[in-house]
Amino acid sequence: MIDLSRNRAELLAEIEAPLSAGEYLSDITDPRFATADVRARVQGCAKRDLFPLLKVVLLERFADVPRPELMRDLLIPLRNSLGNAYKHGNNHDPAKAVSVELTLTRIGALIAISDEGSGFDVALTLRRFQEQNGYFANRGAGFRNLQEAGSTVSYENGGRTVLLCFRPRMRGQDNALSASPAFSKVLDAGWLRTCLSAELPEFANGPAKLESCRVYATRGLAADDCGNRCVLRVSGPDGEEPATRILTARLHGTEAAAEADFEFATRLRDSRGTKRLAIPQPLLRPAEDPRLVLYDFDPWINLWEYLTHRRSLKSLHHAAERAGEALQGLHRSQIAFRGNETDRIEEEFKTMIARTTTALQALPGGSELVSCFIDCVKRIENAAPCRQPRVLAPIHGAFGWDCIHYGVDGRFYLYRFETCRRSDPGLDLGGFVADLLCFTLSNHDESAYRSCLDAFLNAYNAEAERSPRADDLYFYIPVALVQRLQRPELRTTACLDQLLAALDTALLGWGEVATSEVTA
16 A cells, blocks of 8 residues: 555565675566565566566565465566656656566565656645546546555655555465476476577578576466476567567477467467457477477466456457457358368267266255256257257357457457367357356356446457357356366365355356347
Protein backbone atom coordinates (compact mmCIF):
# COMPACT_ATOMS: atom_id res chain seq x y z
CA MET A 1 0.00 0.00 0.00
CA ILE A 2 1.03 3.62 -0.43
CA ASP A 3 2.54 5.09 2.72
CA LEU A 4 4.01 8.54 2.12
CA SER A 5 5.51 8.66 5.62
CA ARG A 6 8.15 6.07 4.68
CA ASN A 7 11.51 7.13 3.24
CA ARG A 8 14.28 5.30 1.43
CA ALA A 9 16.42 4.79 4.54
CA GLU A 10 13.54 3.19 6.44
CA LEU A 11 12.66 0.91 3.54
CA LEU A 12 16.28 -0.19 3.12
CA ALA A 13 16.37 -1.01 6.83
CA GLU A 14 13.16 -3.01 6.43
CA ILE A 15 14.89 -5.39 4.03
CA GLU A 16 18.07 -5.28 6.13
CA ALA A 17 20.16 -3.58 3.47
CA PRO A 18 23.12 -1.39 4.44
CA LEU A 19 22.66 2.30 3.68
CA SER A 20 25.98 2.36 1.86
CA ALA A 21 27.01 -0.62 -0.21
CA GLY A 22 29.81 -1.31 -2.63
CA GLU A 23 29.50 -1.48 -6.38
CA TYR A 24 26.33 -1.03 -8.38
CA LEU A 25 26.03 -3.76 -11.00
CA SER A 26 24.95 -2.70 -14.48
CA ASP A 27 24.39 -6.18 -15.91
CA ILE A 28 21.38 -7.71 -14.20
CA THR A 29 21.96 -11.04 -15.95
CA ASP A 30 24.89 -11.43 -13.55
CA PRO A 31 24.38 -14.77 -11.73
CA ARG A 32 24.81 -12.99 -8.38
CA PHE A 33 21.29 -11.63 -8.77
CA ALA A 34 19.89 -15.09 -8.09
CA THR A 35 21.00 -15.36 -4.44
CA ALA A 36 23.46 -12.67 -3.30
CA ASP A 37 22.80 -9.29 -1.71
CA VAL A 38 23.31 -6.92 -4.65
CA ARG A 39 22.54 -3.47 -5.97
CA ALA A 40 22.11 -2.47 -9.57
CA ARG A 41 21.22 0.46 -11.77
CA VAL A 42 19.68 0.11 -15.23
CA GLN A 43 18.19 2.64 -17.59
CA GLY A 44 15.89 2.67 -20.57
CA CYS A 45 13.31 4.72 -22.36
CA ALA A 46 10.03 2.85 -21.97
CA LYS A 47 8.47 -0.06 -20.13
CA ARG A 48 9.26 -2.39 -23.03
CA ASP A 49 12.99 -1.65 -22.59
CA LEU A 50 13.09 -2.53 -18.90
CA PHE A 51 10.27 -4.76 -17.77
CA PRO A 52 10.99 -8.00 -19.72
CA LEU A 53 14.45 -8.51 -18.23
CA LEU A 54 13.49 -7.24 -14.77
CA LYS A 55 10.59 -9.70 -14.75
CA VAL A 56 12.84 -12.64 -15.64
CA VAL A 57 15.44 -11.72 -13.01
CA LEU A 58 12.89 -11.21 -10.22
CA LEU A 59 11.06 -14.46 -11.03
CA GLU A 60 14.36 -16.30 -10.57
CA ARG A 61 15.20 -14.41 -7.38
CA PHE A 62 11.80 -15.04 -5.77
CA ALA A 63 11.06 -18.47 -7.22
CA ASP A 64 9.90 -19.72 -3.80
CA VAL A 65 7.21 -17.03 -3.42
CA PRO A 66 3.67 -18.07 -4.45
CA ARG A 67 2.95 -16.67 -7.89
CA PRO A 68 -0.27 -14.76 -6.96
CA GLU A 69 1.59 -12.89 -4.20
CA LEU A 70 4.56 -12.14 -6.44
CA MET A 71 2.29 -10.84 -9.20
CA ARG A 72 0.13 -8.68 -6.94
CA ASP A 73 2.83 -7.29 -4.66
CA LEU A 74 5.85 -6.92 -6.94
CA LEU A 75 5.55 -7.49 -10.68
CA ILE A 76 2.20 -5.79 -11.36
CA PRO A 77 3.18 -2.67 -9.35
CA LEU A 78 6.61 -2.66 -11.02
CA ARG A 79 5.09 -2.78 -14.50
CA ASN A 80 2.58 -0.06 -13.63
CA SER A 81 5.33 2.15 -12.21
CA LEU A 82 7.49 1.77 -15.31
CA GLY A 83 4.52 2.61 -17.50
CA ASN A 84 3.61 5.66 -15.43
CA ALA A 85 7.21 6.91 -15.51
CA TYR A 86 7.30 6.82 -19.29
CA LYS A 87 3.74 7.95 -20.05
CA HIS A 88 3.04 10.48 -17.32
CA GLY A 89 6.47 11.39 -15.96
CA ASN A 90 8.38 11.67 -19.25
CA ASN A 91 5.26 12.35 -21.33
CA HIS A 92 6.28 9.73 -23.94
CA ASP A 93 9.47 11.66 -24.69
CA PRO A 94 12.06 9.19 -26.10
CA ALA A 95 14.85 11.63 -25.21
CA LYS A 96 14.10 11.22 -21.51
CA ALA A 97 15.18 8.15 -19.54
CA VAL A 98 13.50 5.91 -16.99
CA SER A 99 16.03 4.73 -14.39
CA VAL A 100 15.66 1.72 -12.11
CA GLU A 101 17.72 1.06 -9.00
CA LEU A 102 17.40 -2.36 -7.38
CA THR A 103 18.51 -3.45 -3.94
CA LEU A 104 18.10 -7.16 -3.28
CA THR A 105 18.67 -8.86 0.07
CA ARG A 106 17.91 -12.25 1.53
CA ILE A 107 14.52 -11.05 2.81
CA GLY A 108 13.25 -8.70 0.11
CA ALA A 109 13.79 -5.99 -2.47
CA LEU A 110 13.65 -2.23 -2.78
CA ILE A 111 13.10 -0.95 -6.31
CA ALA A 112 13.29 2.76 -7.13
CA ILE A 113 11.84 3.87 -10.49
CA SER A 114 12.67 7.43 -11.55
CA ASP A 115 11.63 9.60 -14.48
CA GLU A 116 12.87 12.95 -15.77
CA GLY A 117 9.53 14.73 -15.71
CA SER A 118 8.20 17.62 -13.65
CA GLY A 119 6.81 15.43 -10.86
CA PHE A 120 3.33 15.63 -9.32
CA ASP A 121 1.58 16.28 -6.02
CA VAL A 122 1.53 12.77 -4.60
CA ALA A 123 -0.28 13.70 -1.37
CA LEU A 124 -3.10 15.43 -3.26
CA THR A 125 -3.44 12.51 -5.69
CA LEU A 126 -3.56 10.02 -2.84
CA ARG A 127 -6.19 12.05 -1.02
CA ARG A 128 -8.35 12.23 -4.14
CA PHE A 129 -7.95 8.49 -4.61
CA GLN A 130 -9.01 7.79 -1.02
CA GLU A 131 -12.01 10.11 -1.39
CA GLN A 132 -12.88 8.45 -4.72
CA ASN A 133 -12.62 11.74 -6.57
CA GLY A 134 -11.25 12.11 -10.09
CA TYR A 135 -7.56 11.52 -9.45
CA PHE A 136 -6.45 10.09 -12.79
CA ALA A 137 -6.21 11.13 -16.42
CA ASN A 138 -6.61 7.62 -17.87
CA ARG A 139 -8.01 4.52 -16.13
CA GLY A 140 -6.16 4.99 -12.87
CA ALA A 141 -5.40 1.28 -12.55
CA GLY A 142 -1.69 1.85 -11.89
CA PHE A 143 -2.23 3.95 -8.79
CA ARG A 144 -4.94 1.60 -7.59
CA ASN A 145 -2.62 -1.41 -7.95
CA LEU A 146 0.09 0.38 -5.97
CA GLN A 147 -2.38 1.12 -3.16
CA GLU A 148 -3.68 -2.46 -3.03
CA ALA A 149 -0.30 -4.19 -3.24
CA GLY A 150 1.05 -5.94 -0.16
CA SER A 151 4.33 -4.09 -0.66
CA THR A 152 5.08 -0.68 0.84
CA VAL A 153 5.03 2.10 -1.74
CA SER A 154 6.33 5.63 -1.20
CA TYR A 155 7.59 8.55 -3.28
CA GLU A 156 10.50 10.97 -3.27
CA ASN A 157 12.02 13.64 -5.47
CA GLY A 158 8.72 15.48 -5.92
CA GLY A 159 6.92 12.41 -7.24
CA ARG A 160 9.58 11.67 -9.84
CA THR A 161 10.71 8.53 -8.01
CA VAL A 162 8.47 5.75 -6.74
CA LEU A 163 9.88 3.41 -4.08
CA LEU A 164 8.57 -0.16 -4.09
CA CYS A 165 9.58 -2.24 -1.05
CA PHE A 166 8.75 -5.94 -1.35
CA ARG A 167 8.98 -8.32 1.61
CA PRO A 168 7.44 -11.70 0.84
CA ARG A 169 4.88 -12.79 3.42
CA MET A 170 4.84 -16.40 2.26
CA ARG A 171 7.72 -18.50 1.05
CA GLY A 172 7.82 -22.15 0.13
CA GLN A 173 10.65 -24.43 -0.73
CA ASP A 174 12.91 -23.36 -3.55
CA ASN A 175 12.19 -26.33 -5.78
CA ALA A 176 15.14 -26.65 -8.10
CA LEU A 177 14.69 -28.51 -11.35
CA SER A 178 15.79 -32.10 -11.57
CA ALA A 179 19.49 -32.59 -11.96
CA SER A 180 18.93 -35.28 -14.63
CA PRO A 181 21.09 -35.07 -17.75
CA ALA A 182 18.09 -33.85 -19.76
CA PHE A 183 17.53 -30.85 -17.53
CA SER A 184 21.24 -30.21 -17.14
CA LYS A 185 21.64 -29.89 -20.89
CA VAL A 186 18.75 -27.48 -21.54
CA LEU A 187 19.84 -25.29 -18.63
CA ASP A 188 23.43 -25.16 -19.88
CA ALA A 189 23.87 -21.70 -21.40
CA GLY A 190 27.00 -22.77 -23.26
CA TRP A 191 25.23 -25.71 -24.89
CA LEU A 192 22.26 -23.56 -25.89
CA ARG A 193 24.49 -20.80 -27.26
CA THR A 194 26.30 -23.35 -29.43
CA CYS A 195 22.97 -24.71 -30.74
CA LEU A 196 21.59 -21.27 -31.53
CA SER A 197 24.79 -20.07 -33.17
CA ALA A 198 24.96 -23.13 -35.39
CA GLU A 199 21.30 -23.76 -36.21
CA LEU A 200 19.53 -20.39 -36.33
CA PRO A 201 20.14 -18.86 -39.78
CA GLU A 202 20.35 -15.31 -38.44
CA PHE A 203 23.39 -16.33 -36.39
CA ALA A 204 24.84 -19.08 -38.56
CA ASN A 205 24.59 -17.22 -41.87
CA GLY A 206 23.51 -13.68 -41.06
CA PRO A 207 25.33 -10.60 -39.82
CA ALA A 208 24.07 -10.92 -36.23
CA LYS A 209 26.33 -12.43 -33.60
CA LEU A 210 25.24 -14.09 -30.36
CA GLU A 211 27.55 -12.55 -27.78
CA SER A 212 26.14 -14.23 -24.66
CA CYS A 213 23.32 -16.42 -23.42
CA ARG A 214 21.79 -16.93 -19.98
CA VAL A 215 19.05 -19.48 -19.15
CA TYR A 216 16.49 -18.71 -16.45
CA ALA A 217 14.82 -21.91 -15.30
CA THR A 218 11.10 -22.21 -14.73
CA ARG A 219 10.89 -23.49 -11.17
CA GLY A 220 9.31 -23.02 -7.80
CA LEU A 221 6.01 -21.50 -6.76
CA ALA A 222 6.49 -18.45 -8.99
CA ALA A 223 6.73 -20.47 -12.22
CA ASP A 224 4.34 -19.76 -15.08
CA ASP A 225 4.68 -23.24 -16.67
CA CYS A 226 5.46 -21.70 -20.07
CA GLY A 227 9.06 -22.82 -20.26
CA ASN A 228 12.55 -21.58 -19.45
CA ARG A 229 13.56 -18.07 -20.54
CA CYS A 230 16.71 -17.66 -22.58
CA VAL A 231 18.18 -14.14 -22.44
CA LEU A 232 20.38 -13.45 -25.46
CA ARG A 233 22.78 -10.60 -26.00
CA VAL A 234 22.91 -10.01 -29.75
CA SER A 235 25.22 -7.66 -31.64
CA GLY A 236 24.14 -6.37 -35.03
CA PRO A 237 26.09 -5.31 -38.10
CA ASP A 238 28.07 -2.09 -38.44
CA GLY A 239 28.92 -1.85 -34.77
CA GLU A 240 25.33 -1.38 -33.59
CA GLU A 241 24.71 -1.38 -29.85
CA PRO A 242 24.04 -4.98 -28.65
CA ALA A 243 20.37 -5.75 -28.03
CA THR A 244 18.74 -8.04 -25.48
CA ARG A 245 16.36 -10.70 -26.78
CA ILE A 246 14.32 -13.18 -24.72
CA LEU A 247 13.20 -16.59 -26.01
CA THR A 248 11.01 -19.20 -24.32
CA ALA A 249 12.08 -22.85 -24.36
CA ARG A 250 9.60 -25.70 -23.79
CA LEU A 251 11.03 -29.11 -22.97
CA HIS A 252 8.57 -31.87 -23.88
CA GLY A 253 8.52 -35.39 -22.50
CA THR A 254 8.80 -36.94 -25.97
CA GLU A 255 10.12 -36.00 -29.38
CA ALA A 256 6.66 -36.64 -30.86
CA ALA A 257 5.05 -34.05 -28.59
CA ALA A 258 7.75 -31.50 -29.43
CA GLU A 259 7.37 -32.19 -33.13
CA ALA A 260 3.60 -31.68 -32.93
CA ASP A 261 4.00 -28.47 -30.91
CA PHE A 262 6.49 -27.03 -33.40
CA GLU A 263 4.66 -28.21 -36.51
CA PHE A 264 1.17 -27.02 -35.59
CA ALA A 265 2.41 -23.70 -34.25
CA THR A 266 4.12 -23.13 -37.60
CA ARG A 267 0.98 -24.07 -39.56
CA LEU A 268 -1.31 -21.94 -37.43
CA ARG A 269 1.04 -18.96 -37.66
CA ASP A 270 1.30 -19.30 -41.44
CA SER A 271 -2.48 -19.64 -41.83
CA ARG A 272 -3.16 -16.38 -39.92
CA GLY A 273 -6.54 -17.86 -39.05
CA THR A 274 -6.81 -17.17 -35.33
CA LYS A 275 -7.47 -13.45 -35.82
CA ARG A 276 -7.33 -11.78 -32.39
CA LEU A 277 -4.94 -14.30 -30.80
CA ALA A 278 -1.40 -14.20 -32.16
CA ILE A 279 0.68 -17.35 -32.58
CA PRO A 280 4.23 -17.19 -31.16
CA GLN A 281 6.93 -17.90 -33.70
CA PRO A 282 8.59 -21.30 -33.29
CA LEU A 283 12.28 -20.94 -34.05
CA LEU A 284 14.12 -24.17 -33.48
CA ARG A 285 14.20 -27.78 -32.28
CA PRO A 286 17.91 -28.35 -31.55
CA ALA A 287 19.32 -31.40 -33.30
CA GLU A 288 21.03 -32.57 -30.10
CA ASP A 289 17.77 -32.55 -28.15
CA PRO A 290 14.69 -32.38 -30.41
CA ARG A 291 12.36 -32.53 -27.39
CA LEU A 292 13.11 -28.83 -26.89
CA VAL A 293 11.10 -26.18 -28.77
CA LEU A 294 12.38 -22.60 -28.78
CA TYR A 295 9.89 -19.78 -29.33
CA ASP A 296 10.50 -16.13 -30.13
CA PHE A 297 8.03 -15.25 -27.40
CA ASP A 298 8.10 -13.92 -23.85
CA PRO A 299 4.76 -14.49 -22.08
CA TRP A 300 3.91 -12.38 -19.08
CA ILE A 301 0.65 -13.61 -17.50
CA ASN A 302 -2.07 -16.00 -18.58
CA LEU A 303 -5.66 -14.92 -19.21
CA TRP A 304 -6.85 -15.87 -15.72
CA GLU A 305 -4.13 -13.76 -14.09
CA TYR A 306 -4.74 -10.89 -16.50
CA LEU A 307 -8.48 -10.74 -15.77
CA THR A 308 -7.92 -11.17 -12.03
CA HIS A 309 -5.83 -8.03 -11.94
CA ARG A 310 -7.98 -6.07 -14.39
CA ARG A 311 -11.13 -6.74 -12.34
CA SER A 312 -13.33 -5.39 -15.10
CA LEU A 313 -16.48 -6.85 -16.66
CA LYS A 314 -15.57 -4.96 -19.83
CA SER A 315 -12.20 -6.75 -19.98
CA LEU A 316 -13.92 -10.09 -19.38
CA HIS A 317 -16.32 -9.38 -22.25
CA HIS A 318 -13.46 -8.43 -24.53
CA ALA A 319 -11.59 -11.62 -23.61
CA ALA A 320 -14.67 -13.74 -24.38
CA GLU A 321 -15.13 -12.05 -27.75
CA ARG A 322 -11.41 -12.40 -28.51
CA ALA A 323 -11.47 -16.13 -27.75
CA GLY A 324 -14.68 -16.66 -29.75
CA GLU A 325 -13.25 -14.97 -32.83
CA ALA A 326 -9.97 -16.85 -32.51
CA LEU A 327 -11.69 -20.23 -32.25
CA GLN A 328 -13.94 -19.42 -35.18
CA GLY A 329 -10.86 -18.70 -37.28
CA LEU A 330 -9.11 -21.87 -36.11
CA HIS A 331 -12.11 -24.16 -36.62
CA ARG A 332 -12.86 -22.74 -40.09
CA SER A 333 -9.24 -22.89 -41.23
CA GLN A 334 -8.01 -25.35 -43.83
CA ILE A 335 -4.99 -26.59 -41.90
CA ALA A 336 -4.02 -30.08 -43.02
CA PHE A 337 -3.29 -32.83 -40.51
CA ARG A 338 -1.62 -36.17 -40.91
CA GLY A 339 -3.95 -39.14 -41.11
CA ASN A 340 -7.74 -39.16 -41.16
CA GLU A 341 -9.59 -38.70 -37.90
CA THR A 342 -13.07 -38.97 -39.46
CA ASP A 343 -13.49 -42.60 -38.49
CA ARG A 344 -12.39 -41.95 -34.91
CA ILE A 345 -14.77 -39.18 -33.88
CA GLU A 346 -17.57 -41.40 -32.59
CA GLU A 347 -15.05 -43.61 -30.83
CA GLU A 348 -13.51 -40.53 -29.21
CA PHE A 349 -16.97 -39.33 -28.17
CA LYS A 350 -17.75 -42.67 -26.48
CA THR A 351 -14.35 -42.69 -24.74
CA MET A 352 -15.00 -39.21 -23.35
CA ILE A 353 -18.37 -40.35 -22.00
CA ALA A 354 -16.84 -43.39 -20.29
CA ARG A 355 -13.92 -41.49 -18.75
CA THR A 356 -16.07 -38.61 -17.57
CA THR A 357 -18.67 -40.95 -16.06
CA THR A 358 -16.01 -42.88 -14.17
CA ALA A 359 -14.41 -39.69 -12.86
CA LEU A 360 -17.76 -38.23 -11.79
CA GLN A 361 -18.69 -41.38 -9.91
CA ALA A 362 -15.57 -41.06 -7.76
CA LEU A 363 -16.47 -37.51 -6.63
CA PRO A 364 -18.61 -36.54 -3.63
CA GLY A 365 -22.24 -36.74 -4.72
CA GLY A 366 -21.06 -38.60 -7.79
CA SER A 367 -24.25 -40.56 -8.39
CA GLU A 368 -26.32 -37.42 -8.88
CA LEU A 369 -23.65 -35.87 -11.09
CA VAL A 370 -23.46 -39.00 -13.23
CA SER A 371 -27.26 -39.06 -13.59
CA CYS A 372 -27.33 -35.47 -14.87
CA PHE A 373 -24.42 -36.12 -17.22
CA ILE A 374 -26.03 -39.26 -18.66
CA ASP A 375 -29.28 -37.33 -19.21
CA CYS A 376 -27.32 -34.86 -21.31
CA VAL A 377 -25.69 -37.68 -23.30
CA LYS A 378 -29.09 -39.26 -23.95
CA ARG A 379 -30.49 -36.01 -25.29
CA ILE A 380 -27.62 -35.83 -27.76
CA GLU A 381 -28.02 -39.46 -28.81
CA ASN A 382 -31.82 -39.26 -29.13
CA ALA A 383 -31.57 -36.22 -31.35
CA ALA A 384 -28.88 -37.75 -33.58
CA PRO A 385 -31.23 -39.06 -36.34
CA CYS A 386 -32.55 -35.57 -37.09
CA ARG A 387 -29.17 -33.85 -36.99
CA GLN A 388 -26.36 -33.48 -39.46
CA PRO A 389 -23.19 -35.51 -38.76
CA ARG A 390 -20.96 -34.16 -36.04
CA VAL A 391 -18.70 -31.44 -37.41
CA LEU A 392 -14.98 -32.08 -37.67
CA ALA A 393 -12.50 -29.21 -37.73
CA PRO A 394 -8.93 -28.29 -36.79
CA ILE A 395 -8.96 -27.79 -33.00
CA HIS A 396 -6.48 -26.78 -30.34
CA GLY A 397 -7.40 -29.83 -28.28
CA ALA A 398 -6.56 -28.47 -24.82
CA PHE A 399 -8.06 -25.00 -25.04
CA GLY A 400 -8.45 -23.02 -21.85
CA TRP A 401 -7.41 -19.82 -20.16
CA ASP A 402 -3.96 -21.25 -19.36
CA CYS A 403 -3.30 -21.45 -23.12
CA ILE A 404 -3.96 -17.74 -23.67
CA HIS A 405 -1.05 -15.56 -22.60
CA TYR A 406 -0.47 -11.84 -22.47
CA GLY A 407 3.04 -11.13 -23.72
CA VAL A 408 5.46 -8.44 -22.60
CA ASP A 409 4.74 -6.79 -25.97
CA GLY A 410 1.09 -6.21 -25.00
CA ARG A 411 -0.36 -8.84 -27.37
CA PHE A 412 -2.49 -11.87 -26.55
CA TYR A 413 -1.11 -15.23 -27.73
CA LEU A 414 -2.43 -18.74 -28.14
CA TYR A 415 0.08 -21.28 -26.82
CA ARG A 416 0.70 -25.03 -26.44
CA PHE A 417 -0.03 -26.88 -29.68
CA GLU A 418 0.95 -30.49 -29.09
CA THR A 419 -2.71 -31.60 -28.85
CA CYS A 420 -3.81 -29.91 -32.09
CA ARG A 421 -5.73 -32.26 -34.36
CA ARG A 422 -8.88 -32.61 -36.43
CA SER A 423 -11.79 -33.35 -34.11
CA ASP A 424 -14.97 -31.93 -32.56
CA PRO A 425 -14.87 -28.11 -32.01
CA GLY A 426 -16.96 -28.64 -28.86
CA LEU A 427 -13.77 -29.64 -27.04
CA ASP A 428 -12.34 -26.15 -27.48
CA LEU A 429 -15.63 -24.38 -26.79
CA GLY A 430 -16.23 -26.35 -23.63
CA GLY A 431 -12.69 -25.68 -22.43
CA PHE A 432 -13.11 -21.92 -22.60
CA VAL A 433 -16.59 -21.93 -21.04
CA ALA A 434 -15.46 -24.24 -18.22
CA ASP A 435 -12.84 -21.68 -17.18
CA LEU A 436 -15.33 -18.85 -17.61
CA LEU A 437 -17.67 -20.67 -15.23
CA CYS A 438 -14.89 -21.19 -12.67
CA PHE A 439 -13.81 -17.55 -12.87
CA THR A 440 -17.27 -16.04 -12.50
CA LEU A 441 -18.18 -18.46 -9.71
CA SER A 442 -15.08 -17.39 -7.79
CA ASN A 443 -16.39 -13.83 -8.04
CA HIS A 444 -20.01 -14.89 -7.28
CA ASP A 445 -21.24 -13.28 -10.47
CA GLU A 446 -23.81 -15.37 -12.32
CA SER A 447 -24.86 -12.45 -14.51
CA ALA A 448 -21.27 -12.01 -15.72
CA TYR A 449 -21.18 -15.68 -16.73
CA ARG A 450 -24.37 -15.36 -18.74
CA SER A 451 -23.41 -12.13 -20.51
CA CYS A 452 -19.84 -13.24 -21.29
CA LEU A 453 -21.01 -16.64 -22.52
CA ASP A 454 -23.36 -14.74 -24.82
CA ALA A 455 -20.47 -12.56 -26.03
CA PHE A 456 -18.24 -15.62 -26.58
CA LEU A 457 -20.82 -17.54 -28.63
CA ASN A 458 -21.93 -14.50 -30.61
CA ALA A 459 -18.33 -13.85 -31.62
CA TYR A 460 -17.82 -17.53 -32.45
CA ASN A 461 -21.05 -17.80 -34.47
CA ALA A 462 -20.46 -14.66 -36.55
CA GLU A 463 -20.50 -15.68 -40.22
CA ALA A 464 -20.89 -19.33 -39.19
CA GLU A 465 -23.20 -21.63 -41.12
CA ARG A 466 -24.31 -23.44 -37.97
CA SER A 467 -24.27 -22.48 -34.32
CA PRO A 468 -23.09 -24.85 -31.56
CA ARG A 469 -25.97 -26.80 -30.07
CA ALA A 470 -26.98 -25.96 -26.51
CA ASP A 471 -26.91 -29.52 -25.25
CA ASP A 472 -23.55 -30.22 -26.93
CA LEU A 473 -22.02 -27.24 -25.14
CA TYR A 474 -23.65 -28.39 -21.92
CA PHE A 475 -21.99 -31.77 -22.47
CA TYR A 476 -18.50 -30.40 -23.08
CA ILE A 477 -18.37 -28.10 -20.05
CA PRO A 478 -18.34 -30.96 -17.48
CA VAL A 479 -16.01 -32.96 -19.74
CA ALA A 480 -13.51 -30.08 -19.62
CA LEU A 481 -13.92 -29.64 -15.86
CA VAL A 482 -13.30 -33.34 -15.23
CA GLN A 483 -10.15 -33.17 -17.38
CA ARG A 484 -8.93 -30.27 -15.25
CA LEU A 485 -9.65 -32.20 -12.05
CA GLN A 486 -7.28 -34.90 -13.26
CA ARG A 487 -4.31 -32.56 -13.81
CA PRO A 488 -1.71 -32.99 -11.06
CA GLU A 489 -0.73 -29.31 -11.12
CA LEU A 490 -4.31 -28.29 -10.27
CA ARG A 491 -4.68 -30.53 -7.23
CA THR A 492 -4.42 -27.82 -4.62
CA THR A 493 -7.25 -27.40 -2.17
CA ALA A 494 -8.30 -24.06 -3.66
CA CYS A 495 -8.31 -25.35 -7.24
CA LEU A 496 -10.16 -28.53 -6.32
CA ASP A 497 -12.86 -26.62 -4.44
CA GLN A 498 -13.25 -24.22 -7.35
CA LEU A 499 -13.48 -26.99 -9.96
CA LEU A 500 -15.93 -29.04 -7.89
CA ALA A 501 -18.16 -25.99 -7.39
CA ALA A 502 -18.11 -25.30 -11.13
CA LEU A 503 -18.91 -28.94 -11.87
CA ASP A 504 -21.91 -28.86 -9.53
CA THR A 505 -23.12 -25.67 -11.18
CA ALA A 506 -22.61 -26.96 -14.72
CA LEU A 507 -24.61 -30.15 -14.05
CA LEU A 508 -27.05 -29.07 -11.36
CA GLY A 509 -27.22 -25.28 -11.45
CA TRP A 510 -27.39 -22.31 -13.77
CA GLY A 511 -24.84 -23.57 -16.30
CA GLU A 512 -27.52 -25.49 -18.22
CA VAL A 513 -30.04 -22.67 -18.07
CA ALA A 514 -27.51 -20.13 -19.30
CA THR A 515 -26.42 -22.20 -22.30
CA SER A 516 -30.02 -22.88 -23.26
CA GLU A 517 -30.90 -19.18 -23.11
CA VAL A 518 -27.89 -18.15 -25.16
CA THR A 519 -28.42 -20.57 -28.03
CA ALA A 520 -32.21 -20.57 -28.09
